[in-house]
Amino acid sequence: MFxxxxKILNWxxxxxxxxxxxxIMSFLNAIFIAMPIF
Incomplete structure (x- = not known):
């Protein structure tokens, strides 16, 4: 996958x-969606 x-980044x-x-933003977005809200 990496x-x-x-390859896409070099292209x-x-x-x-x-x-x-x-x-990075989509990765952080997925983390914050999965986190429980206190």
């Missing part, structure tokens, strides 16, 4: 920073 992700190099930020 190999495919890095879309002009938008690499934006795509990395998108991956």
């Amino acid at each position: 190999r495919i992700t890095f 879309a190099s002009p938008y690499k920073i934006r795509m990395i930020l998108g991956f």
Whole structure:
């Protein structure tokens, strides 16, 4: 999975920073959705 992700990032190099930020934001979004709210 990581190999495919890095291939896509190398292929879309002009938008690499934006795509990395998108991956991080979606990952954090999934974590915060799964967290219990106190």
